[in-house]
Amino acid sequence: MVAVTRAAPAHPSRTGGPMLPWSRWIASITAVAPTVLWGAASIGLFAGLWEVLWALGWADAKLLPPPHIFIGNIADQAKFFNTVNRWQIGAGQGGGTSPPLAVLYTILATTGRVFSGLVIASLLAVSIGVAIRYFRVFGRLTLPTITLLAPVSPIAWLPVAIFLFGIGNGPAIFMVVIALLFHMVLATINQIDNVNRNLINVARTMGASKRQTYVRVIIPAILPQLFVVLRFNLFAAWMVVLVAEATGVGYGLGQVIMLARNTFNPSLVFFTIALIGVLGFLFDLAMRLAQRKLLYWVPQGSAVLRGL
């Protein structure tokens, strides 16, 4: 019998032979270069337009300070980040942290809350969703309530977050979890119901028990789509975390925006917005990289559309 395995590997990077480190670096740099250039062009165009409007005098620098103003004076902006009174992560330092460190802590605090919220929400949602399908009675008992709660805006849960967790990390993380949980439970159930019947039937004919079928077929089969759902919900997570922080949680980017509003400081608002934008982008990028590592079998997106 002849082995017919001469087909070219579909993923050269996966099976490719030894590559010199530097040539791999060059390869990956040239691969991302267009993306970076287009990104720079897009932002440059937008920022340039704003600057022109300002130069023409159409954009009032007090209300709509252009990028070179609100980014140019980082040191000035940074001092507003030192919310030392309510500082908790850097507690015990008495006099408070220097402005650049304060910016860093604030960013880390907010990002950390979003991240913890996402992790907790995903684990909970997959567990609950699987349990709903696995244990019929549990499903009958919980699914109606979950369906009822799913359309409620997470903002409505804000008082609950404060009643339950007071101030600090608790309520902010709770808000992120609440914002994602119900949708992700429903998405999990939907994905379970749509798992390719043949895959399940193969497992069953091979003698898999119900538990084995869930653990070894259904859960791996639903993960890729759930990851996409998670990525789409990222913006919701960032939204509610800012709201939670702005309304008395204590510190974080949301608090800075609130401060900027109360002190009428448009520069600070735009600076924070830019910061949040960059963070959100990096977060999404990190998730895409994680996806590539964790869900190695999923073909990489948009390649199909490239020819159109």
Next chain:
Amino acid sequence: MASDPVLPFSSRSAVVCRDVAKVWAPGTPRAHEALRAINIDVAPGEFVVLLGPSGCGKSTLLYLIAGLEDTTSGELWSFGDRIEQPSPQRSLIFQEASLFPWLTVGQNVAFGLSIAGMPTQQRNEVARQALQRVGLTEAIDKRPDELSGGMRQRVAVARALAMQPKVLLMDEPFAALDVQTRAKMQDFLLEVWRASGASVLFVTHHIDEAVALADRVVVFTSRPGRIKTIVPIDLPRPRDPFSPQAEALRRHLTAQLQDEVDRAFAEQEVLAAS
């Protein structure tokens, strides 16, 4: 076994269908009679091809025999045991290879063995042997999406063989392949079948394929699926598709099938008009 008076058939038959009927969604407005009064005995090591118009219930019958669905009435037996649930003895192979995309080819083939709790080393060895039989040893560490359609289908066959099934149920396994690949796959299947000694129930729409493969061809009526006729083919293998006997058989089967396809179309038009 011969002393057992209860069994109305040879308990050594690989598959026995006794008056099998299947109604989908019985007792609802969507109730749909798929199969009626099916009686077949499949001998051990026999190659049976199921031929019939689309929607006549061929896949349904394979699901019933696999134990994935319950019969509405009638009995199914395999080697003297009632078929009540799926069993590794009866492997089902689908039109699409249905490999697990997150496992390597080797892990896919070893899946059933790992379910059964076989130690890793041993099952890797069995998987390697099964892949050898389908000529794909070199692909053992690849992922399914790196293979061509034909290769994937061979992996699916290897996965089934690794369980050492006594009955192979194949639902249009080569339908998605091009003509040349399909001819190769047929030769390959006959080779594997001979080596394994398993019985095969093979669904196809292709009369050529039926004549190339079968010991017996079961022709179904349009729905509800009943057995219209059973045509034995005792041409020696390897078969010459251009021999006069093969030609005559194809003509005969075409005529048998054409009636039913016409009827099925006429029925669908009536349904559409009402």
